[in-house]
Amino acid sequence: MKPRxxxxxxxxxxxxxxxxxxxxxxxxxxxxLWSSAELxxxxxxxxxxxxxxxxxxxxxxxxxxxxxxxxxxxxxxFNNFDLDAMTAAGVLxxxxxxxxxxxxxxxxxxxxxxxxxxxxxxxxxxxxxxxxRWRYDMFAGAEVHGSTLGILxxxxxxxxxxxxxxxxxxxxxxxxxxxxxDAATEAACGASYVSKQDLLQRSDHLVLVLPYSPExxxxxxxxxxxxxxxxxxxxxxxxxxxxxxAALAIAxxxxxxxxxxxxxxxxxxxxxxxxxxxxxxxxxxxxASATIPTRLAMAQLAADNLIGFLVHGKAVTxxxxxxxxx
Ligand code: 8YV
Numbered sequence: 108m109k110p111r112x113x114x115x116x117x118x119x120x121x122x123x124x125x126x127x128x129x130x131x132x133x134x135x136x137x138x139x140l141w142s143s144a145e146l147x148x149x150x151x152x153x154x155x156x157x158x159x160x161x162x163x164x165x166x167x168x169x170x171x172x173x174x175x176x177x178x179x180x181x182x183x184x185f186n187n188f189d190l191d192a193m194t195a196a197g198v199l200x201x202x203x204x205x206x207x208x209x210x211x212x213x214x215x216x217x218x219x220x221x222x223x224x225x226x227x228x229x230x231x232x233x234x235x236x237x238x239x240r241w242r243y244d245m246f247a248g249a250e251v252h253g254s255t256l257g258i259l260x261x262x263x264x265x266x267x268x269x270x271x272x273x274x275x276x277x278x279x280x281x282x283x284x285x286x287x288x289d290a291a292t293e294a295a296c297g298a299s300y301v302s303k304q305d306l307l308q309r310s311d312h313l314v315l316v317l318p319y320s321p322e323x324x325x326x327x328x329x330x331x332x333x334x335x336x337x338x339x340x341x342x343x344x345x346x347x348x349x350x351x352x353a354a355l356a357i358a359x360x361x362x363x364x365x366x367x368x369x370x371x372x373x374x375x376x377x378x379x380x381x382x383x384x385x386x387x388x389x390x391x392x393x394x395a396s397a398t399i400p401t402r403l404a405m406a407q408l409a410a411d412n413l414i415g416f417l418v419h420g421k422a423v424t425x426x427x428x429x430x431x432x433x
Contacts (some may be wrong), residue, residue, distance in 0.1 A: 109347075110417045111174075112155035114324065115146065115162050117180075122406045129154070129414050147171045155413045160184055164200070166192035177416045181409040183193040183207055183264075184346060186319040190427055200426040201412035205263065206404035207396040212267025212369070214395040215344045216394055219256075219268075219312050222340045222368035224248040227389040249311060249365060251276055257310025258282040259326070260317025260345060268314055273297025281306055304432075308335040312342065319346035330353040335364050342368040344395045347375050356381035359388055370395050 110246035112130045114123065126132050133139075133149065133279045135350040141149060141165065150172040152158060158164065160182040169175065169192055177199040178188060185202045192405040194199050220229060228258040232238060258265045272278035273296065280298040283286075283306040293299065306313065313335065317323055327341065328351035335341070341364055343350050358364050358379070368389040372378050377392060382388055396402065408423060416422040416431075425431065 110154045111152055112157065112417070113149050113153045114157040115141070115149070116157075116159050118157065118321045118406050119381060119403055121401075122410050123412050125407075125408050126413065129418050131270060141210070142179060143168060150175060154177065155417050157181065157409055158187065160187050162187060164193060164198075165190045166196075169193065169196040169198060171330035172380060177201065177413060177418075177422070179409040179412040179422075181405050184318060185426060186346060189383065190425070194427045194430055198418055199422060199423050199428075199430045199432055200254045201409070201416070201422050202423055202426055203405040203408045206408055208263045208267055210398050210401040211395045212271060214397075215264065215268045215314055215316065215342065216271045218344060218368040218370060218389060218391065219314055219340065219342045220251055220394075221389050222310055222342055222366045225249050225366065225387070228386050231386075249340060251278070251312070253277050255278075255281060257301075257306045257313040259303070259306060259313065259315050260284060261288055261296075261298070262316065262318070264344075265314075265316040266292070266298075268316065269296035269298040304334065307331055308336070310339055312337065312340050314342040315345045315349055317345050317349065319348055322351050325349070325351040325354075327351065327355070329358070332358040332363050337362060337364065339364045340366040340368065347371045347373040352379040357386055359385045394418045409433055 109131045112132055114134045116134060117136050121132055123157045141322040141392055145161060147168055152174055154174055155177045158178055158180050159160045164178050164187060166189055175198055179201045181203055182299055183202050185200060225246045225248045228246045256278040269280045273280045274342055281301045282298045283303045287300045327350050332354060356379055357369060359367055370391045371393055412422045412424060
């Protein structure tokens with residue numbers, strides 16, 4: 108008998124076809140959004156689940172789904188997993204690193220440029236029929252080339268953004284991270300390590316790429332925003348909750364910083380109403396990894412993790428491999 112799995116959200120049909128070769132698959136191609144009680148119900152008798160960042164795997168869910176052996180997230184971030192509870196319950200978690208690095212770095216850089224050069228704000232002005240003449244300072248933004256790019260969180264995606272800035276745009280790239288990179292990696296991405304305070308004070312464009320954790324909650328709030336340059340822009344492609352969105356809306360209104368670009372939000376898909384009414388912010392709906400080849404590679408890797416583990420006993424990108432060796 109084939110193992111039974113749940114694919115919790117709509118996914119590329121070819122990935123479902125691949126999964127169906129190995130598993131008895133329950134799919135959700137209508138992309139219904141289930142409550143945790145509904146997810147628990149759908150998971151009864153399932154050994155594996157294909158999740159996205161939107162499905163929370165909690166201790167309660169694990170306790171109610173004793174057959175579950177693996178949760179394969181189609182995301183590099185896994186803050187929707189209670190990984191400690193999964194390890195304690197003997198459930199493997201997997202994510203999708205590497206396949207989205209360059210695509211996400213492209214987007215982070217694009218969002219930084221759109222924010223600095225006021226692309227969304229000026230486009231709205233044009234669409235509203237307000238453009239009736241050229242003016243010397245109309246939507247004058249901040250310089251990108253030659254300016255200082257700050258990166259908070261220097262993992263694979265942060266390094267990709269650093270390379271783009273240093274070698275593509277002649278930017279002075281500084282970063283802060285929990286641990287400093289080795290000299291060769293710093294040189295390969297053209298970045299210098301600074302304290303968090305220096306990063307806040309010196310960046311013309313500050314891009315956040317750190318993973319979410321309770322320690323990272325509101326790492327950028329009113330106090331940090333007050334340390335930034337009034338001409339600076341802030342970009343968050345990491346996770347909602349890393350920035351205090353209410354404090355950011357106030358900072359944007361008051362001119363504490365010049366502009367922001369946000370792809371992730373606290374409590375998304377809800378967006379803080381004050382962010383919707385300030386003009387100097389570019390807002391996108393969590394699409395940093397969204398190209399078809401990359402999303403397909405992510406879905407395929409999540410599927411390979413399910414097949415690798417449930418069929419061959421070895422996942423490709425496990426998060427808590429100690430579960431398997433235990
Ligand atoms: C996903 C992401 O699209 O990989 C991540 O961590 O944030 C995005 O690439 C999103 O989490 C849906 O799974």
